[in-house]
Amino acid sequence: MSANAGPVSSATAPAVPEVPAEAVTPLIRGISVLLRLTEADGMLSLSGLERATGLARSTVDRITATLERMDYVRLDGRDAVLAPGLMELGNAYLSALRLPRLLSGYADALMALFVAQSAGRLLSRHGVTVRADGHEGDD
Numbered sequence: 456m457s458a459n460a461g462p463v464s465s466a467t468a469p470a471v472p473e474v475p476a477e478a479v480t481p482l483i484r485g486i487s488v489l490l491r492l493t494e495a496d497g498m499l500s501l502s503g504l505e506r507a508t509g510l511a512r513s514t515v516d517r518i519t520a521t522l523e524r525m526d527y528v529r530l531d532g533r534d535a536v537l538a539p540g541l542m543e544l545g546n547a548y549l550s551a552l553r554l555p556r557l558l559s560g561y562a563d564a565l566m567a568l569f570v571a572q573s574a575g576r577l578l579s580r581h582g583v584t585v586r587a588d589g590h591e592g593d594d
Contacts, residue, residue, distance in 0.1 A: 481518075484510060488518050489527065489541070497537040504535060 474483060491507040492499055499507065505515045519535045522528035526540025578584075 484508070484514065485518050485522065488515065488522065488535075489537070492528070492535060492537050498531075498534050500533050501535060502533070 474480065487508050487510070488504055491504055495503070495507070501512070501515055501519065504510075504519070505512045508515065510518070519528055519530060522535075523530050523538075526538050527544075528541075529536045529538040
């Protein structure tokens with residue numbers, strides 16, 4: 456749902472997935488609020504959140520107040536807006552992936568290709584040709 460989309464009726468509110476017995480229902484509700492805000496490009500009115508999540512207004516108010524104290528949401532009048540603190544969760548995930556280690560081989564190969572292509576363009580600008588075997592000239 457985007458911020459420009461019309462209101463969502465409670466009949467079209469997302470169905471709550473089957474929740475296992477060991478699940479923490481308030482956590483599921485809080486994440487649902489964050490997901491609906493994400494789908495709405497980061498900002499949605501509190502009444503819009505109520506409609507989008509199917510939660511009671513008092514529940515939406517408590518969840519957004521809690522998320523605001525955690526710096527995951529900022530309340531701006533009647534709107535809830537995703538806040539920078541939420542990036543900590545994404546950054547923790549990216550950090551756990553160890554992306555630099557996983558991608559370093561690819562980055563090295565890409566850099567070598569870039570350097571070789573750049574060197575080839577530079578040499579050709581100066582009239583130097585390089586054969587496929589790396590030697591200069593046309594032989």
